[in-house]
Amino acid sequence: MPVASPQTAAESTTLGPVLDFMRRLWAIDHAMQSLSKRMESELGLTSPQRLVIRIVGRYPGISAGRLADILHVHPSTLTGVLGRLDERGLLTRKTDKADLRRALFTLTAKGRALDVPHPRTVEAAIEAALAPLPVRNIRVAEELLAQLATALAPRAAAASEAEEATAKPKAASRARAPSKAKAPKAKAAARPSKVAAKAKVVKAKPAPTAKAAATAKPATKRAAKASPKASAKASKRSGR
Numbered sequence: 001m002p003v004a005s006p007q008t009a010a011e012s013t014t015l016g017p018v019l020d021f022m023r024r025l026w027a028i029d030h031a032m033q034s035l036s037k038r039m040e041s042e043l044g045l046t047s048p049q050r051l052v053i054r055i056v057g058r059y060p061g062i063s064a065g066r067l068a069d070i071l072h073v074h075p076s077t078l079t080g081v082l083g084r085l086d087e088r089g090l091l092t093r094k095t096d097k098a099d100l101r102r103a104l105f106t107l108t109a110k111g112r113a114l115d116v117p118h119p120r121t122v123e124a125a126i127e128a129a130l131a132p133l134p135v136r137n138i139r140v141a142e143e144l145l146a147q148l149a150t151a152l153a154p155r156a157a158a159a160s161e162a163e164e165a166t167a168k169p170k171a172a173s174r175a176r177a178p179s180k181a182k183a184p185k186a187k188a189a190a191r192p193s194k195v196a197a198k199a200k201v202v203k204a205k206p207a208p209t210a211k212a213a214a215t216a217k218p219a220t221k222r223a224a225k226a227s228p229k230a231s232a233k234a235s236k237r238s239g240r
Contacts, residue, residue, distance in 0.1 A: 035122045045114065047122045048081050053107065054123070056091055057115035061104045063096065072149040074160035090114065 036047035056062055068075040085091050090111035096102040130138055
């Protein structure tokens with residue numbers, strides 16, 4: 001059995017049993033999150049998705065409620081996980097004939113191909129960590145974690161229900177809210193701009209009236225008659 005270092009023992013004494021236990025849980029959760037991200041990048045599955053596939057593979061036709069009980073989570077927590085696996089064609093969803101409100105899940109051929117041991121999965125890392133431990137220690141840890149999960153389940157369920165109840169009115173208000181984004185565009189399209197209106201208005205010059213045309217013709221004739229007389233007068237002056 002590994003012995004805690006003096007530094008670890010001192011930290012435990014300073015933090016107290018509750019905080020010390022929580023920091024160890026946080027360390028495990030952090031490690032599993034890191035392994036889950038690596039598994040998603042390599043295998044295309046997160047740790048929750050992988051766990052759901054493994055459980056559905058062992059219990060074909062399992063309901064979402066039963067699956068939530070096994071995982072100690074609220075059924076709404078699994079909605080997104082089951083939906084994504086269904087969209088990817090890894091499991092099928094069928095309505096329970098005995099209860100039309102309940103859906104039953106079974107792996108597809110594509111999902112069964114992933115329901116096999118793999119060295120790059122989170123459960124492979126946990127298996128390697130548990131291998132050197134005595135069976136008795138593992139059983140004690142399982143009992144402790146089970147008791148802790150059972151004790152926290154009511155509070156976790158209440159928190160999930162409260163979050164879901166808060167989210168529904170917000171979604172309904174967004175659905176009822178009128179769309180204001182298209183109104184300015186429609187208004188602008190219905191009313192042409194001032195520049196376009198000015199460009200369309202062209203002032204045409206008025207056509208000359210009959211009176212103005214008649215007045216202009218005699219003036220032209222007088223100018224033609226006056227021109228020879230002016231030339232004769234100019235020649236006489238130059239002769240002098």
